[in-house]
Amino acid sequence: MTALARTASGMPAITYNFAYLDEQTKRMIRRAILKAIAIPGYQVPFASREMPMPYGWGTGGVQVTAAILGANDVLKVIDQGSDDTTNAVAIRSFFETTAGVATTTRTRDATIIQTRHRIPEAPLRAGQVIVYQVPIPEPLRFLEPRETETRRLHALSDYGLMQVKLYEDIARHGHIATTYAYPVKVAGRYVMDPSPIPKFDNPKMDDSPALQLFGAGREKRIYAIPPYTRVVSLDFEDHPFAVQAFAEPCALCGAKGVYLDEVILDDKGGRMFVCSDTDHCATRQAEGHTGSMSAPYGEGQP
């Protein structure tokens, strides 16, 4: 609890609670989370707080994590699949500072994984919680900007707008032009935005043993997928949902069937593809897997 006591100069003294948020706020967020779990895929409004990082930079995910975090949890934070991207580093160090919890980069060692834009390649297990940072929770937002209207559409399960949009994509481009934040239907009821993960990751959400929580701070919404819930990506019979496939394996660990980052090596068209999930790649390299551009293991490792 922030003390209102004043310093000698008369200015309020500045102190913070475990994991930053006061306990009352955490209770409010937990109630929203419980409701979200009870109604899979439904966006529960919650009284999102101002956080000490900007809106749009993970405030929703940070609030969810702060509300569920206990002293014995082990936290992993990724952005774009990597533990070492700047925003992941900033959020991890926020919880190290305010909660003093243990952190890890190992997917399997973490009890809570906060993520932006990816789901780890290693399958999640029961007991783990994955917390997604969500910029725009409303899957219908770009089809209908009005909240009053989209809430009505959800209430009526009226998802015709979305089907029409996907159909128009096919008519215009020959493909469904949505490659990330690809809409899913949860437990046969609510159409949900999976956050801007590539659609490559969508199948990992289906029937996952882990609890999946979604926090949108600026838009003040929390939603959830309980463990072992059916999650279906929207599609058409003649245009079934399909994920991206990469032509070559990871250049460092040789992994196939994983999501790859394209790295531009020079200005002459040189490029390589490497695992987006840095923990997955490092683990495989440690196990002795190599790729086309691997150095012998141990070289070039920090």
Added chain:
Amino acid sequence: MYVAVKGGEAAIRNAHALLAQRRRGDASVPEIGLDQITGQLSLAVDRVMAEGSLYDRELAALAIKQARGDLIEAIFLARAFRTTLPRFGASVPVDTGAMRVRRRISATFKDLPGGQVLGPTFDYTHRLLDERLATQAGDDADRTAAETTTSARPNVPPLPPAGEGWGGGTAPTPDASPAGEIPAPSLPSSDRTRLLPSSTPETEAGNIRLRSGRGFTGARVHTSGEAAEAPAGPMPRVTDLLGDEGLIEPAPADDGTPPRDLTREPLSFPADRPLRLQALARGDEGFLLALGYSTQRGYARTHPFVGEIRFGEVEVSLHAEELGFAVPLGEISVTECQSVNQFKGSATQPPQFTRGYGLVFGQLERKAMSMALVDRSLRFAELGEEKSAPAQDEEFVLSHCDNVQATGFVEHLKLPHYVDFQAELDLIRRMRAEHAAEAEAQAPDVAEAPHKEAAE
């Protein structure tokens, strides 16, 4: 051989160290103090308090210093601190009618009870850069400037000795606030040297020329000749005066329903007026200014007059259950704007003026006026008007007026998006390949196209 990019943590640390260094600026120049910011950049402090929704001049000054003068960043700092504060209750509504007024003007009446009080205002100043302020001689230069100005006008008597009253000596001293947790703002000393006694009203081409300085009571001075009269006695709100005749819609009755709290529950639509006003009060000044301006230019015109703007101190008190009465906590400075807008009437109700309302911490007239304009246009449905413009659209206005939200989401585009971009790259390459294949099928001559593709 390629090594994946590492070192985000060290890079961030270094960037922040560099930021701290840049914030401090040239180390041979004395560091700016919070007292200098609260005293000399007081309107910046006001804005941070208003949009940060936190009335504490020192914390606002600290935020401004830490933010290197970036006010939206400072507002963000204030908000992030405010959100962690416990709540111990809600104050009794402040009574702006009982305000200790430092400035009060009406554009609808030439004279009115309590008079026109210009107070510290930029209005009627010539916006000429004053190079005397460029020196660090500070107060001395300012005083000299005031004296020079005075002596150049033979019919204005010289300055009174320092401390000899605020335009006559009967006005309450602004510093005489009751002790409380909230520090009462003090008048910067430069204002004192500019105070001019008001014994001789000046007219120019038949117009009253209003001079800055407390003690000038504008039209009242001119008509009554009671030049040195201070704004003592009651100063009823213009809307109350109009209300006595039934010419303006009454202020909505207080039905005892506690207003919803925007910072403790999520905004939902439709939003009632108290909630809208809360959002506008902490909304971005620039955004509301532009929206208010748009209503003046015909996008949902509401024919506004400034009934009154008043700025000064109001008492904040808390109803103490154990005691059974309200206990004063201290004073805050606020600016209130009441706009008087075109009519409404019906078969059963005679025509009446309508109102728009603005209230903000500190002396922020531009914000209070913009707020009143936007408040009025958001009331279109209640007043039976047609919806035609952005300033009437509460979802549009309320969802986008918060600059902390807006700046966060706009600036988040700086974060890496390469996973999503990769997905888009993959799709566009596929579509371009298909496109090229089709073109090739139709005109075998352009068979080069797919090959170019690969090197792109």
